[in-house]
Amino acid sequence: MSGPLEDEFGLLAGCSLNSGGLTLVKGSLQLSGLFLVQHYVKVLLQRNYAVVLVTAEQVLDRFQYTAKKMGVSLPQYQQSGHLFHVEAPLAVVGGGTGHDADQAPAAAAAAASRSSSRLQQLIAAVQQAATQRAPSAAGVALVIDSLTVLAGMCPGRAEWTAFLHYCCSGVLGASAGGEGVAAPAQHEQVPYCFVAGAYGDVPDDRPWLASLEHRANMVVTVGPLPGGKMADVDGQVTFMQRFGRPPSGAGPRLSGQAAHGAAALAAASAAALPLQLRQSLYFRSTELAVKWMAAVTSRELL
Amino acid sequence: MGLVDLDRILGGGLPLSSVLLVLEDPYSGQHLNLMRYFMAEGVACRQKVLWLSAAPPAGGPAAFLPADASTSQSSTDDAAAEKEQPELRIAWQYRKYINDEPSQQSQRTQSASASTSGRSGTSASTATSTKSSFARAGAAVAAGVGREWCHSYDLTRPIGEEALRGAALEVAQCSGPGAYAAADERAGAFLTSLTPSAPDPAAAAAAPGSAAAVLAAAAAARRGPEPVGRLVIESAGSLGWWVGDGNGCSNNSLSLGSLQARGESARQQQEAALLRLVYNVRQRALRARCAVMLTVPAGLLSPGTASRLPHLADSVLGLDPLSDDSQLHRLLPDPASAVALLSVRKLCSAGMLGPRTCDGVLHVVRHKRRRLGLSVVEVDPDAEERVAEATARAQEAYMRGSARGAAGAAGAAGAAAAKTTAGKSAAALLCGGPPAPGGGSKALDF
Secondary structure (H helix, E strand, O other): OOHHHHOHHHHHHHHHHHHOEEEEEEEOOOOOOHHHHHHHHHHHHHOOEEEEEEEOOOOHHHHHHHHHHOOOOHHHHHHOOOEEEEEOOOOOOOOOOOOOOOHHHHHHHHHHHHHHHHHHHHHHHHHHHHHOOOOOOOEEEEEEOOHHHHHHHOOOHHHHHHHHHHHHHOHHHHOOOOOOOOHHHOOOOOOEEEEEEEEOOOHHHHHHHHHHHHHOOEEEEEEOOOOOOOOOOOEEEEEEEOOOOOOOOOOOOOOOHHHHHHHHHHOOOOOOOOOOEEEEEEEEEOOOOEEEEOOOOHHHHO | OOOHHHHHHOOOOOOOOEEEEEEOOOOOOHHHHHHHHHHHHHHHOOOEEEEEEOOOOOOOHHHHOEEEHHHHOOOHHHHHHHHHHHHOOOOOOOHHHOOOOOOOOOOOOOOOOOOOOOOOOOOOOOOOOOHHHHHHHHHHHHOOOOOOOOOOEEEEEEOHHHHHOOOOEEEEEOOOOOHHHHHHHHHHHHHHHOOOOOOOHHHHHOOOOOHHHHHHHHHHHHHOOOOOEEEEEOOOOOHHHHOOOOOOHHHHHHHHHHHHHHOHHHHHHHHHHHHHHHHHHHHHHOOOOEEEEEEEOHHHOOHHHHHHHHHHOOEEEEEEEOOOOOHHHHHOOOHHHEEEEEEEEEOOOOOOOOOOOOOOOEEEEEEOOOOEEEEEOOOOOOHHHHHHHHHHHHHHHHHHHHOOOHHHHHHHHHHHHHHHHHHOOHHHHHOOOOOOOOOOOOOOOO
16 A cells, blocks of 8 residues: 555554653454554654663564564664663562461562562663663653563552553653763653553453553554454554644544544644544554555455 | 364464463363373474473373374385375475485474464474475375374373383472472473573674684584473463372361362462463563463463463463253264364464454364364254254154054154254254244344
8 A cells, every 4th residue: 555544553653652641552362452562662763762662472572573574673773772672570479378377468468579579670670771762862662562461470459550650650751861961951851652552351450451541641442343354354443542732734644534533633722632532443464564444445455 | 283283273383482371171171182282292303391280190191191193104105105205295395404315314303383374583493304204294295184294193092101211201290389389490490491592792793704603603503403392381270289299188188178268368379379470481481492381270260360361371272161962062063073162262473563363263172082183163054953853763663663553653743743843953043044834933043
């Protein structure tokens, strides 16, 4: 397909990145949203962000492999100081129930505390990576490919909430820059984005997932087609922008009611308003590319 | 995987550095057969195998693993297969890996699996094999039997101690209070041993063609191929992992009683430990040249844990029971061999740009005495009708032979009733057949 249609995802993703904050990518077991996180990494790097990538569901090698297919060389960005990789820590597998009932809560508390220290180690590693970013970086982005997998460490609820709050707060954006940054500007706030993948079909995660949805500027949901499987369409991605600046008048060239909605938003104030923009894209994934479609017509299917 | 049908369902096999989660069927126990195939294939390919179980079988792996079925083939097949080789058309590019030298080693070094359609950077390469065994496999491919990915096994014959001599198969029992911690430690050591060695930074920085690069390549060639392994964790989360190591029945009952007394909190701790174990196994497996097979009794776990576990695996298979009196069992062709249902919940999408979707096709597991077979569920629309007709004929013959007169009239009435029942068969309704005579319009239930 032609260039502008291929950039539809990039245009919509840019809407969320312009306003910064949290972008939550929700998938399910039927359809994983990991590929969207990979696309977001590409968009962030192309926008000259310094990306701190925390891998829990996949390893960096697989990210590099898929980025190569998208025409992005991750090692190159690593060398230039725009991409930093942090591996998710291993969990502490404690003992079992023990032989005494009094030992069980203590063992559980000990395991939880060790897990929380692992989260603290992760935060420290992320902070250190952010401070090493290139001075020319336009902003800082924290990308976690799967919070659901990271929650498999089973940390305590308080520690997990604190970790999520740290990720959403934008503290990384206020961290000191790399070499060459003048001392008075070290703590200057730079644009900050947090992109996180999660799966919405785990009942135990619904409380914190709902909290993140409430806090997110953009919620991207990927799922199968509501009417059933189609031969040439693998699924549907829905972008729900909850907060942030409306897109400019020239904005993404979307079809139908989305374009009408974009025009209405462009007429609004340029200041951040709690406006909502909902747009769906259909996609078909092949070995070498993901084809995005704003509408499924015979033209896209042929 | 050791089972060609399963390899086909997974799209070519289980990739290295991936985890396969099997949700157990509590009634048929077919997950054990899948495990047997998986481990037997690892032993046959001389790979390192580690088996973690709460209760290893009494006879050990020698009695548990199946024997290779291909050893029963006569040697006269080799000549015929070799003659066929020039005419064989092989889909996979095995030919370039064949060593034409007749003095090639006879030991098989076949890898864990072929790559999936979305091949990852760590996928195993296809292996070489002897000329005769490859020709045999090629003949099987040409014949449409499809034994191109793995060996064949006979479930009725155990592998025996002789075949396990020299095999790198290790069995570890994990049960009791520290079961998960012990399993984590054993699995961690095993997976760490299979992690590829990091490239020398100096060699990596050296220009290609330089002396340092040549020396590094020579050193890598001397080291030989990196080892490949298989890790099997059996029934993690089952009650066997909770209770003690079986020192005595009284100890087991005491442990079980104390668990019941602690109730919900104990179960949550066990499930948290299980999740952490699976999380660690996957994190390590992503960096190791190893394929992991993990079976869990999903029915015993809480909904939260049961729904999180599939996200900690790359591929997920679900086994469901198939009872003899179920509608589906009656409609299947050859229902006597159908023992369970298999559904693919998730497929490995490593290295793919987009998500990999499952077809949602249900497969039936057939136990054909010597081997398992996996086939797509196909409903025979006439099965029920045939059974009804056969029953009616049998009744008629019995009535005719046993009594006369009134008994014969009663038999005729019974045959008429059976025919009417056949006209209202569920298969006919299921396949959108004609409505039952006099039965009104019954809504089709999809």
